[in-house]
Amino acid sequence: MRAGFVVGALLLTGACSSSGLTPPPVTLTVRAETMRFDRTDLEAPAGAPIEIVLDNRDNTIVHDIQVKTGATPPPATPRTGGPSVQRLQLPGLNTGTYEYVCTLHAQMTGKLNVR
Numbered sequence: 339m340r341a342g343f344v345v346g347a348l349l350l351t352g353a354c355s356s357s358g359l360t361p362p363p364v365t366l367t368v369r370a371e372t373m374r375f376d377r378t379d380l381e382a383p384a385g386a387p388i389e390i391v392l393d394n395r396d397n398t399i400v401h402d403i404q405v406k407t408g409a410t411p412p413p414a415t416p417r418t419g420g421p422s423v424q425r426l427q428l429p430g431l432n433t434g435t436y437e438y439v440c441t442l443h444a445q446m447t448g449k450l451n452v453r
C-alpha cells in the first residue's frame with residue numbers, strides 16, 4: 339500500500355519535472371565489524387527503491403539492521419550471526435533523515451539521509 343502510494347505520488351509530481359521517472363534503485367552496503375557499523379551516514383535519492391546490504395563480519399556475533407522508516411513494524415533484516423550477508427528492500431522514501439540500528443546492540447546506529 340505505502341509503496342504504491344509513493345510511486346503514484348511521484349508519477350503525479352513527476353509529470354512537471356524534467357525526468358518524470360522513479361529514480362533508479364540504489365544499493366547501500368553496511369559492514370558490521372567489531373560491534374560497529376562501518377558507515378553511519380548513508381545517502382539515497384528521494385523516491386528511489388533502496389536495498390541495504392548488511393555484511394556481518396563479526397564471527398558468531400548476531401546482528402541485524404532495522405530502518406526507522408515510520409512503518410510498523412520497522413523493516414529489518416533477520417538476526418544472523420557472522421559471517422553472513424542479509425539484504426533489506428525498502429520502498430522509495432520521502433526526503434528526510436531515518437535512523438538505522440542494530441536491534442541487539444545500542445551503540446550500533448546510523449543515519450540514512452534521503453534527499
Ligand SMILES: [Cu+2]
Binds near residue numbers: 401402441442443446
Ligand atoms: Cu549488532
